[in-house]
Amino acid sequence: MKNKILFAIGDLRIGGVARVQSVIVNELSRRNHDIDLFSFRETESYYPLFKKVIFPEKSLNNWRFQKLLIQTGINKYILRRTVDMITRPNDKHFENLVKYVRENKYSTIVLVEQWIIYAEKLKQMFPEMKLIGWLHLDLNHYETYHLAKSKNQFLDGLRGCDRLIVLTQEEKNVLENRGFEKVQVLHNPLTLNDTNKVVDLNKKIISWVGRIDILYKGLDYLIEIAKSLPDDWKIRVAGSGRDNKKFKKLIEKNRLTNKILWVGPKNGEELTNHYLNSSIFLMTSRFESFGLVLVEAMNYGLPIIAFSQTGSDEILKNEQYGLVAENGNIKEISDKLMQLISDKNQREFWSKKSKERSKDFSLEKIAIEWEHILGTEPGNE
DSSP states (O other): OOOEEEEEESOOSSSHHHHHHHHHHHHHHHTTOEEEEEESBOOOOSSOOOSOEEOOTTOBOHHHHHHHHHHHHIIIIISOOOOOSSOOOOHHHHHHHHHHHHHHTOSEEEEEGGGGGGHHHHHHHOTTSEEEEEOSSOHHHIIIIITSTTHHHHHHHHHHOSEEEESOHHHHHHHHHTTOOSEEEOOOOOOOOOTTOOOOTTOOEEEEESOOOHHHHTHHHHHHHHHTSOTTOEEEEEOOOTTHHHHHHHHHHTTOTTTEEEOOOOOHHHHHHHHHTOSEEEEOOSOOSSOHHHHHHHHTTOOEEEEOSHHHHHHHTTTTSSEEEOTTOHHHHHHHHHHHHHOHHHHHHHHHHHHHHHGGGOHHHHHHHHHHHHTOSTTOO
16 A cells, blocks of 8 residues: 655745755656645646645635735834744644545655644644655744744744754754754755756856845845956846846846846746856855755756855855855955856866766655655555
8 A cells, every 4th residue: 555645835836945846746746656735825836746736725825925925024024023934824724734634644744844833733643644844944044034933833843753854964963953853864856857958168148047036045246246247248047036126126227237137937948948058057145055056057067156055065065066155255256257257168177067966966866765765665665
């Protein structure tokens, strides 16, 4: 008899977490595992999804979501209250989850990010069921920002999980130093195909991919970097987000419309072509727990340059596989970028390093690790 597995997820909209969720669930389903999805936010998936998604009663539709965002803003910025800056399920959603679990007799639940707040309660109700907490950010981020109001409930939830999955060795060390056990590093996999395609290193285009969030993704840094580019080089930006209007104004205010080419959100073949039509990949994020776009860019042989933070340090391994600058140091990253721009031999060297490192993130390899964690390897079912 197959193990029945439920992924309790938060969001299906555009973003790295949603993309990874869809790829992992699709691959495990393709490998004949019995998997369902349960989401408290009722939206269509931006990414292809081969499994039906279950939504609880009174799930967050767009109207309820907008109302919640407005109230969150009022509480934080006007009333100065501690709030959760990531949308989280409520007790009604949890009751629906419990009902659905009882009806379908799951052996394992993967609690993604904000659902972890209910792990302790779930363990009390279903002591035989395996609970896996899947974190996509660092612990400090959850405690001080994303789940600041629910911090204690989140920490209790982490203790209620049988296994915790994190994206980097650094975060594993942080959790273990805080007394959490059974923590495992599991990288996000490559989410794009066409692994045999390689970039043309003669193109005078630098690619950037991510959510348009000025603070988190360092788009103010990107503006400054663009000012020092040679006249014949451009930065092509793919992405969308809450700061679309602000970013557009920043580009126009700094008279960089001829330097920063913003092409909007890309997915699938369009995203592949975005990478392939460049010869360098730039990441400007202030914070990044992993940085899936780095892995995707490396998959196509793009030389990488990024600021130092948890995600880039894990993937690039202290400049073994790409160039790294001190976080926020515009001069250092601009100087290193100029090294790549002015020397094709360097681009060729780092292109080979990118292809070499990208093999560690193959979907096949990561799916096998997931099967091991879930206890669903061939022969275990």
